[in-house]
Amino acid sequence: MTSDDKIPAGFHLVEAAPGFDVHMGNIYIKEAGEKKVLGFRVQDYHLNKAGTCHGGVLTYLADMQLVAVQDQISSNNFHFPTKNLDIDFIAPVPRGAWLEIEADLVRETKGTLYSHAVMKVDDRIVVRTTACYHIAQ
Numbered sequence: 001m002t003s004d005d006k007i008p009a010g011f012h013l014v015e016a017a018p019g020f021d022v023h024m025g026n027i028y029i030k031e032a033g034e035k036k037v038l039g040f041r042v043q044d045y046h047l048n049k050a051g052t053c054h055g056g057v058l059t060y061l062a063d064m065q066l067v068a069v070q071d072q073i074s075s076n077n078f079h080f081p082t083k084n085l086d087i088d089f090i091a092p093v094p095r096g097a098w099l100e101i102e103a104d105l106v107r108e109t110k111g112t113l114y115s116h117a118v119m120k121v122d123d124r125i126v127v128r129t130t131a132c133y134h135i136a137q
Helices: 055-063 066-072
Strands: 027-032 035-041 082-089 098-108 112-121 124-134
Touching: 027 066, 035 066, 055 082, 055 098, 055 112, 055 124, 066 098, 066 112
Parallel strands: none
Antiparallel strands: 027 035, 035 098, 082 124, 098 112, 112 124
């Protein structure tokens, strides 16, 4: 394991769902007070032509933000299809970076979950996102 592969203390592996998730690489989670934070190490196969993390990878991670707030969701549903996902790419994310995703459940209605998240590298925000997810009845 190289220094780029080390996982910060407190993070443990999130079990990948079958299908697309297994191709992305490992996602980690840790308790941070009353919140949960997701973690992700950018590897060579996540890079774009510019040598930074591909926007598609960051968008995938943005769509995973419900994993961090799942304990706050009152619905008993297992799957929440994405209705809308907005993402602002603020700064490039280099190879080997440890990316942390901090999310908040903003509101839950009868049919929709609203959340927002920021992604940080070394405590610097690199991505900001908001999302809406469908609650099937």
